[in-house]
Amino acid sequence: xxxxxxxxxxxxxxxxxxxxxxxxxxxxxxxxxxxxxxxxxxxxxxxxxxxxxxxxxxxxxxxxxxxxxxxxxxxxxxxxxxxxxxxxxxxxxxxxxxxxxxxxxxxxxxxxxxxxxxxxxxxxxxxxxxxxxxxxxxxxxxxxxxxxxxxxxxxxxxxxxxxxxxxxxxxxxxxxxxxxxxxxxxxxxxxxxxxxxxxxxx
Amino acid sequence: xxxxxxxxxxxxxxxxxxxxxxxxxxxxxxxxxxxxxxxxxxxxxxxxxxxxxxxxxxxxxxxxxxxxxxxxxxxxxxxxxxxxxxxxxxxxxxxxxxxxxxxxxxxxxxxxxxxxxxxxxxxxxxxxxxxxxxxxxxxxxxxxxxxxxxxxxxxxxxxxxxxxxxxxxxxxxxxxxxxxxxxxxxxxxxxxxxxxxxxxxxxxxxxxxxxxxxxxxxxxxxxxxxxxxxxxxxxxxxxxxxxxxxxxxxxxxxxxxxxxxxxxxxxxxxxxxxxxxxxxxxxxxxxxxxxx
Numbered sequence: 340x341x342x343x344x345x346x347x348x349x350x351x352x353x354x355x356x357x358x359x360x361x362x363x364x365x366x367x368x369x370x371x372x373x374x375x376x377x378x379x380x381x382x383x384x385x386x387x388x389x390x391x392x393x394x395x396x397x398x399x400x401x402x403x404x405x406x407x408x409x410x411x412x413x414x415x416x417x418x419x420x421x422x423x424x425x426x427x428x429x430x431x432x433x434x435x436x437x438x439x440x441x442x443x444x445x446x447x448x449x450x451x452x453x454x455x456x457x458x459x460x461x462x463x464x465x466x467x468x469x470x471x472x473x474x475x476x477x478x479x480x481x482x483x484x485x486x487x488x489x490x491x492x493x494x495x496x497x498x499x500x501x502x503x504x505x506x507x508x509x510x511x512x513x514x515x516x517x518x519x520x521x522x523x524x525x526x527x528x529x530x531x532x533x534x535x536x537x538x539x540x541x
Numbered sequence: 542x543x544x545x546x547x548x549x550x551x552x553x554x555x556x557x558x559x560x561x562x563x564x565x566x567x568x569x570x571x572x573x574x575x576x577x578x579x580x581x582x583x584x585x586x587x588x589x590x591x592x593x594x595x596x597x598x599x600x601x602x603x604x605x606x607x608x609x610x611x612x613x614x615x616x617x618x619x620x621x622x623x624x625x626x627x628x629x630x631x632x633x634x635x636x637x638x639x640x641x642x643x644x645x646x647x648x649x650x651x652x653x654x655x656x657x658x659x660x661x662x663x664x665x666x667x668x669x670x671x672x673x674x675x676x677x678x679x680x681x682x683x684x685x686x687x688x689x690x691x692x693x694x695x696x697x698x699x700x701x702x703x704x705x706x707x708x709x710x711x712x713x714x715x716x717x718x719x720x721x722x723x724x725x726x727x728x729x730x731x732x733x734x735x736x737x738x739x740x741x742x743x744x745x746x747x748x749x750x751x752x753x754x755x756x757x758x759x760x761x762x763x764x765x766x767x768x769x770x771x772x773x774x775x776x777x778x779x780x781x782x783x784x785x786x787x788x789x790x791x792x793x794x795x796x797x798x799x800x801x802x803x804x805x806x807x808x809x810x811x812x813x814x815x816x817x818x819x820x821x822x823x824x825x826x827x828x829x830x831x832x833x
Contacts, residue, residue: 340580360581405605405644416642417605422687422720446719446779467588468687468722468778469604469811472595490655491645505588507581507780518719521781524774525715532715535769536707 344502348396349440351460357508359517363464364504365441368482368497370394371402373421375493376486377429384436391485392497394437398464401426401444402474403492406481413481415498419471420445423463431455447509447518457514464506465517477503542823544629547622547677550817550825551633554681555610556641557815557830559602562593565749566726566787566812573724573777573784582782586724589777589810604811607643608683610634610665613747617674621821626677627667634659643683668740680747680816680829688721688809694739695803699796706731706803707766713805714770714786719779722809724787726750727770730804733794742804745790747814754791763789777810787812 340360345353347367357363370392372380380390404418423444426433430448433439434455442448442461445468456462466474478498485495509517533539567590574586596603612630616623635658637643645657647664659665695709710729730741753760767789776782787810796802816829 362584403605403644405602405607405642407642417602417644419605421606422690424720445722465778465780467585467592469606469685469809470588470592471605472599472601472603473588473592475601476595505584507584509780517781518779521775521779522718524781525718528772528774529711529715532711532769532772533708535772536711536765538704538708 347398349398350396351440354440354460354462355512357462357511358513359508359511359515359520361508362504363441363462363506363508364502365398365506366501366503367397367499369398369400369443369500369503370498371400371404371494371496373401373403373493374425375489376495377426377433379486379489381429381432381436390437391483391495394439397439398441398443399433399439401442404475404496406491406496413484415475415478415481417471418474418478419469420466422446423448427452434459434461441506443506447516453510453514453516456510456512460512462508462512463510464504465509466504466506474503477501542622542819542821544622544625546823547819548629548633548636550819551630551679551681552637552640553832554679554815554817555633555637555643555683556600557827557832558681558683558813559607559641559643560600561597561830562603562811563749563814563829565751566810567593569750569787570724570810573787577783579776579782581780582776582784585777585780586784602641602643604685605644606685606687607646608685608813609646610659611668611682611684612665613668613680613682613744615670615672615678617672617676619675619821620677621675630665630667631660634665675821677819678816679819680814682747683813685809685811688725688807691717691721691807692739692742693805694735695805696735697801697803699799699801701801703762705801709803710766710805711769715773715775717807718775721807722811723775723779724777724784724810726787726808726812727766727789728806728808729789729791730806731791731793731802732796733802734797734800735802737794738802738804739806740804741792741794742806745792746806746808746812748790750788752790759791759793763791
């Protein structure tokens with residue numbers, strides 16, 4: 340378990356060094372995308388329409404923040420991760436289309452995403468669920484916002500961050516998946532857990 | 542007591558709830574960090590505690606999902622503003638959305654429209670209890686979506702009984718895994734009917750961490766299920782570890798001879814609640830938090 344400081348744009352080489360359980364902090368540009376931004380980004384890609392940002396080497400954050408406007412400037416109030424499994428249906432295509440190097444969220448992602456990460460050279464960084472102030476604290480400024488028509492949580496917020504983390508590498512570019520490993524361990528414990536409440540058979 | 546004064550108290554409760562985690566919960570998180578053996582789990586608990594401290598210091602929401610607004614009201618029938626309470630709560634939610642701020646979280650399920658003020662059809666939702674006297678007890682209970690998504694109803698048969706309940710709870714929590722932002726607080730409602738056991742389950746989430754049921758047989762089951770769930774190894778945020786739940790609370794109602802309803806309500810670590818007692822004369826006492 341090592342700790343890394345990464346700066347965007349992040350190279351494929353740097354990403355392929357990371358292993359499950361490593362801790363990563365990111366400085367540079369992170370942009371948010373939830374269900375609807377993923378869907379729109381892929382539609383635009385299919386019709387050769389460029390995204391509002393150049394996503395290569397950046398980190399995409401599964402997050403619907405609380406943002407407010409103060410003196411014509413956007414101010415980030417709170418920005419914790421949302422449940423990543425909802426993006427499982429888009430993420431493999433998203434990774435291949437845009438070469439983002441880090442996907443940040445909570446709760447982990449599935450086999451399709453892990454396979455795409457291995458192919459493209461990307462990792463999944465688990466950010467502590469609910470730790471919205473900690474996340475907002477590392478955001479220096481909101482650089483831009485796109486697709487506000489999708490609403491505050493679903494819009495694409497482009498943020499300049501410094502020492503954003505800690506992110507636990509939960510899927511690495513070898514395809515290893517920490518959440519799957521934990522699930523297997525939990526399955527091994529199931530009978531013992533039943534016994535603790537006096538249940539006999541399975 | 543004027544309506545506007547009561548409205549301000551409710552805004553204060555909403556602010557306290559979303560920015561200041563009750564000390565029983567943060568103490569339980571500290572204790573969990575102390576006991577935890579898994580280093581990834583430790584990093585998650587440290588991040589949570591740092592986040593809780595920052596939110597308190599700066600008075601900003603500890604989580605960006607500030608929930609759907611639910612209130613528990615216990616009010617004396619002689620409280621002068623009794624009939625105005627729903628309107629006052631709705632106004633307070635609108636005001637708090639702007640001033641705290643809260644994330645606009647109410648979406649019309651038919652039209653997919655978000656009015657942007659956290660109100661709308663049946664929201665804020667009010668749980669009523671009418672009592673004797675003239676005091677008003679309010680608990681603000683903003684409930685986040687991630688943990689709500691793993692709540693469950695089990696219409697078991699009497700033959701499945703208590704063993705069936707335990708299996709249902711364990712299987713559901715294993716299936717939930719990382720999704721409800723563990724370490725969680727688990728509320729179990731037993732008996733009544735489909736709606737009653739779910740209501741009871743959610744009400745258990747109001748009970749402070751560490752408070753046991755007064756019935757020794759039930760409190761023993763709470764302890765037993767808590768220990769068992771912490772043996773699953775799901776851990777904080779589902780990344781593995783010793784801390785999966787902070788507590789388990791069980792509430793019970795009589796059941797129909799043919800039914801054995803089990804409600805399971807799950808609360809993320811950001812167990813947001815704030816309470817106050819208000820008298821007819823306008824005296825306000827905040828009961829969940831120390832307020833200067």
